[in-house]
Amino acid sequence: MKWTKHSIPDQTGRIALITGSNSGLGFESAKALLDKGATVIMGCRSLQKAQTAKELLLQSTNAGSIDLIHIDLADLSSIHKASEELKAKYGRLNLLINNAGVMAPPLTRSNQGLELQFAVNHLGHMALTINLLPILEKERASRVVTVTSGAQFMGQISWGDLQSEKSYNRWGAYSQSKLANVMFALELDARLRQSESDSSSLLAHPGLARTNLQSTSVSSNKSWQEAIAYQLMGPLFQSAKMGSLPQLYAATSIKAKGGQQYGPNFNFRGFPKLCRSAPSALNKKKRKMLWELSEALIEKFK
Secondary structure (H helix, E strand, C coil): CCCCHHHCCCCCCCEEEEECCCCHHHHHHHHHHHHCCCEEEEEECCHHHHHHHHHHHHHHCCCCEEEEEECCCCCHHHHHHHHHHHHHHCCCCCEEEECCCCCCCCCCECCCCCEHHHHHHHHHHHHHHHHHHHHHCCCCCCEEEEECCHHHHHCCCCCCCCCCCCCCCHHHHHHHHHHHHHHHHHHHHHHHHHCCCCCEEEEECCCCECCHHHHHHHHHHCCHHHHHHHHHCHHHCECHHHHCHHHHHHHHCCCCCCCCEEEEHHHCCCCEEEECCCHHHHCHHHHHHHHHHHHHHHHHCC
16 A cells, blocks of 8 residues: 555654755655644744745644744754754654755855765754754654665765865765765664664655755756756656655654665655665764764864
C-alpha cells in the first residue's frame, strides 16, 4: 500500500521544528503535520517570508498551531540564540526536521567565514541539533530527521580543503555537504544508541523534486545552460508535495527506524521507501573525524 500524508498518525500534542519551512519541502511538511494536529515551529531566515507562509497555511488547515522563529543557518550565533529561545518558550521538542538548504551558489562565505553550503546544509543543522538535544531527549521516541539528496552518492569530503579556500566547485561543494548530512545523521544515531537515548536520528531525501532551489541556483549563477537542463529534465521532476513524503515518513511512521534513510522509488520519484545511504558515509572512522572537526568549528565560533 502506498504511504501518503494521510498515513501520518495523529500528531496532537507533538511539537515539531522545521527549518526552511516557508517554501518547498518544508512548507509541505509543515502543512501535513499541522493537518494532523501538531504544533509546528517554522524556523526561517526571513521572518517576512515565514509570516507569508504562515498566513497561507492558516487558510488551508484548521488543525494544529503555528509559531515562527528566526534562524539563520549561515550564522552560528543566530542558531544559538534561536535554540535558547525555543528552550525557554517550549522546554520540549518531539521532532526536528533539518530541511533547509542552499544548492550550488557562487562561492559565498557564512557569517563565520565558512563555505556557505557546508555551513548551512551541514554545520548549521548539526549545531542546531546539538543545542536542542536536551529538550528532544526529554520526550519519548523523539526524532531528528536530516534531509539530504541523491548528490550524497557523488560527494567526497575534501579533508584538505573543507572550506574551499584553495579551489571551489559549486556542485562538488554541494555534494560534499549532502554527504556530510548523511555522515552526521548516522553518527548521531550511533551516539544516541550508545547512550541508550530514546531519541533517534533518521535521513530522508526527496529525489528529483521541484522546489525554489533550482530557480535560485539558475538566478544566482546566471547560468542559461543550467536553465535549459532543468527544462529538459522537467518531466522527471515530481512536486514538492510528493518530495516531502520521505521526510514525513521518517518523521512519523511507526515503521521508520533510527539510522535508516528514506527516499522515493528508484531514488527519483514516487512514494517513500527504505533506501540505502552513500557507501562513503558508512566509514565509522571518517564519520567520527567529521563529527569532531565540525564540533570544533561550532565551539570555536560559539
